[in-house]
Amino acid sequence: MALSSSLLGVSTVYQTPSLDLPRRTTSTPALSLLFAAADKSQFGGLRASSVHFRPKNGGSAVASAVATPNSSVLSEEAFKGLGRFDKNSLNVSDSEYESDTDTTTFSGDESKDELAIANLGLPRLLVESLESRGITSLFPIQRAVLVPALEGRDIIARAKTGTGKTLAFGIPIIKRLSEDDQEIRSPRRGRLPRVLVLAPTRELAKQVEKEIKDSAPYLNTVCVYGGVSYNTQQNALSRGVDVVVGTPGRIIDLIKSSSLKLGEVQFLVLDEADQMLAVGFEEDVEMILEKLPTKRQSMLFSATMPAWVKKLSRKYLDSPLTIDLVGDQDEKLAEGIKMYAIPTTTTSKRTILSDLVTVYAKGGKAIVFTQTKRDADEVSVSLTTSIASEALHGDISQPQRERTLNGFRQGKFTVLVATDVAARGLDIPNVDLIIHYELPNDPETFVHRSGRTGRAGKEGSAILMFTSNQRRTVRSLERDVGCKFEFISPPSVEEVLESSAEQVVATLSGVHPESVEFFTPTAQKLIEEQGMGALAAALAQLSGFSQPPSSRSLITHEQGLMTLQLTRDPAYSRGFLSARSVTGFLSDVYSAAADELGKIHLIADERVQGAVFDLPEEIAKELLNRQTPPGNTISKVTKLPALQDDEPPSDYYGRFSNRDRGFRGGSKERRGFKTSQGWGRGSDDNDASDFRRGGGRGNRSDSSWSRSSRDSSNDWLIGGRRSGRSTSSGSRDRSFGGACFICGRSGHRASDCPNNPAY
Numbered sequence: 001m002a003l004s005s006s007l008l009g010v011s012t013v014y015q016t017p018s019l020d021l022p023r024r025t026t027s028t029p030a031l032s033l034l035f036a037a038a039d040k041s042q043f044g045g046l047r048a049s050s051v052h053f054r055p056k057n058g059g060s061a062v063a064s065a066v067a068t069p070n071s072s073v074l075s076e077e078a079f080k081g082l083g084r085f086d087k088n089s090l091n092v093s094d095s096e097y098e099s100d101t102d103t104t105t106f107s108g109d110e111s112k113d114e115l116a117i118a119n120l121g122l123p124r125l126l127v128e129s130l131e132s133r134g135i136t137s138l139f140p141i142q143r144a145v146l147v148p149a150l151e152g153r154d155i156i157a158r159a160k161t162g163t164g165k166t167l168a169f170g171i172p173i174i175k176r177l178s179e180d181d182q183e184i185r186s187p188r189r190g191r192l193p194r195v196l197v198l199a200p201t202r203e204l205a206k207q208v209e210k211e212i213k214d215s216a217p218y219l220n221t222v223c224v225y226g227g228v229s230y231n232t233q234q235n236a237l238s239r240g241v242d243v244v245v246g247t248p249g250r251i252i253d254l255i256k257s258s259s260l261k262l263g264e265v266q267f268l269v270l271d272e273a274d275q276m277l278a279v280g281f282e283e284d285v286e287m288i289l290e291k292l293p294t295k296r297q298s299m300l301f302s303a304t305m306p307a308w309v310k311k312l313s314r315k316y317l318d319s320p321l322t323i324d325l326v327g328d329q330d331e332k333l334a335e336g337i338k339m340y341a342i343p344t345t346t347t348s349k350r351t352i353l354s355d356l357v358t359v360y361a362k363g364g365k366a367i368v369f370t371q372t373k374r375d376a377d378e379v380s381v382s383l384t385t386s387i388a389s390e391a392l393h394g395d396i397s398q399p400q401r402e403r404t405l406n407g408f409r410q411g412k413f414t415v416l417v418a419t420d421v422a423a424r425g426l427d428i429p430n431v432d433l434i435i436h437y438e439l440p441n442d443p444e445t446f447v448h449r450s451g452r453t454g455r456a457g458k459e460g461s462a463i464l465m466f467t468s469n470q471r472r473t474v475r476s477l478e479r480d481v482g483c484k485f486e487f488i489s490p491p492s493v494e495e496v497l498e499s500s501a502e503q504v505v506a507t508l509s510g511v512h513p514e515s516v517e518f519f520t521p522t523a524q525k526l527i528e529e530q531g532m533g534a535l536a537a538a539l540a541q542l543s544g545f546s547q548p549p550s551s552r553s554l555i556t557h558e559q560g561l562m563t564l565q566l567t568r569d570p571a572y573s574r575g576f577l578s579a580r581s582v583t584g585f586l587s588d589v590y591s592a593a594a595d596e597l598g599k600i601h602l603i604a605d606e607r608v609q610g611a612v613f614d615l616p617e618e619i620a621k622e623l624l625n626r627q628t629p630p631g632n633t634i635s636k637v638t639k640l641p642a643l644q645d646d647e648p649p650s651d652y653y654g655r656f657s658n659r660d661r662g663f664r665g666g667s668k669e670r671r672g673f674k675t676s677q678g679w680g681r682g683s684d685d686n687d688a689s690d691f692r693r694g695g696g697r698g699n700r701s702d703s704s705w706s707r708s709s710r711d712s713s714n715d716w717l718i719g720g721r722r723s724g725r726s727t728s729s730g731s732r733d734r735s736f737g738g739a740c741f742i743c744g745r746s747g748h749r750a751s752d753c754p755n756n757p758a759y
């Protein structure tokens, strides 16, 4: 069957090789739908063929567009950037159905106007309400779903986070309800719902209901979920309803109490179906599906297709069309999300966190993800001393969760610290930054967490905090998610101050002119008396820096430490700079510095003979005043240069990576439930690594120096300072586990070494 239509001036072919669609007549012209015979795909176990298209700027791309007689898959590439393709540039061909297959063409330049929501033949009220919310043209998943949904087909769909899946099913359902509906102006009291949307979490259910309500205020929508009283929901249902959105547990309760009757449901939507499984709703979902009329249209949205979801679709969906806008694309994240990764230690995490928020969220909204409810509480409390923040997790009462989310949406506080379940599917506009405070349990969770930013085509950043023993997992994550992290170091004090000042300046425009007027005489007087300093003092006070910040290590971010850099002119050196020569140099210049030396890293740039190292602030300042031998320069650094130890050594990584242990095999391990160093909590304390020595590329074979296991953090501890230390003097750890930098033997410090001339 080939269904050709002219939509919006675009010549389209709806090619359904051996399908006899349960076709409904619709006045809306069909959007182009491309699909061809298929074989095997990751998503649906289908057969594959391809869509070829030719971008205007040359080159070519191939995206899979696959189908079986019972289902088909459509790649996002087929729809992406229609405006960028030449006329006749998009061809669909299929060997098996070649003779039946026409070529579908998009004439690139017309698409923007002609794909406008106003031109789709949607109900006027729907168009108006969408436009009033800035929704003027369809997103790709919406374009892909619209026609088959209007045709009455069952659909399985997958698209990246934040790409508009709710309206993908919302728009066609609203249109269909409105078309059928003669009752819009005089809705019948007590009418039974025609649409049922199941969502795995309360927040998601509320969000979906809101999106439908905002789009079609003339429809009666009710959201039902647990944790709140039954009465309001029962009353709303008894008044008559068009759309019910809810979580499975409460829906079952309402069915049992006969408050909810599903006998007239025409449309079923299962949103985030895989999450239903994750949160243990599978039995409830099946029970509900059993209660629905068999003659209905079903749409299932799911990021992944675990066996249960496949079973559901086989059992409860009728010849579903599969629309997969992610497919085998390596990049699973929406475009526009900049990915960063930052090495941390357990002890430094919290200090770093507030600085990261200050520098990377730039005063906007941030969500911090923790693994446990307790962590969410603790992190939120510790942040609150510097940045307004609240926690969101399953132990918080429903009304409080709603207040928290509303407060966050309205910008009453800027940092939400959340667990995964609480934040799944949340659509909060304009979240600028996501911080993975703990590694997620699996790649899918990482995608979902990160997808809370960069929504609806906007930009955002995501930062992954990891400890040294999680480095390999970070690399696995890059492969699994198809992203590339930019490795960053903790923001320097200067960057934090600069960002804070910028944010304070940005808030000044919000001060009411009348208030400004009131304060002007005082300001004038101040400036006359103190000049620019008065304004600077005001900015410092508003930024929360009335006291100067103590210096911090750029390597470990510990307070009270300063990171210095030693560079050596090659003309003056006999060999390459090594950790040992740094300590030797320091003991010559200022022996206290050698004694108190923290971590040392060699600079990666091989043209530079240099190293960075930590010292207690006072000692560092003193060292900076000392005379250094010719050819050696010591300076304070505000940004770490690339270090030799930045990357996990590839030989180790290749040999011991999770991949070799079946990480990519779809096993539980791949999903991250049990790798010891990988997904999940595991041990994220790398204090042990502080006692390691060895590790730079040049030193790896030097076994006498290496106390490290194969996943060494590559951090060198020379001189024996532990990273847990936070003050600049005293408290030296006498149970020293490192090696003496003078004689190389373990168990004592350089200052205690019998070979130390100063001993």
Ligand SMILES: Nc1ncnc2c1ncn2[C@@H]1O[C@H](COP(=O)(O)OP(=O)(O)OP(=O)(O)O)[C@@H](O)[C@H]1O
Residues within 6 Å of the ligand: 134, 135, 136, 137, 138, 139, 142, 159, 160, 161, 162, 163, 164, 165, 166, 167, 425, 426, 427, 429, 451, 452, 455, 456
């Ligand atoms: N066509 C459109 N034009 C502009 N904005 C849109 C459009 N469609 C949806 N949006 C907005 O994009 C945001 C993301 O939509 P939605 O929450 O449906 O995404 P999603 O794909 O379900 O995300 P997730 O997978 O994270 O749940 C919402 O704020 C929505 O209002």
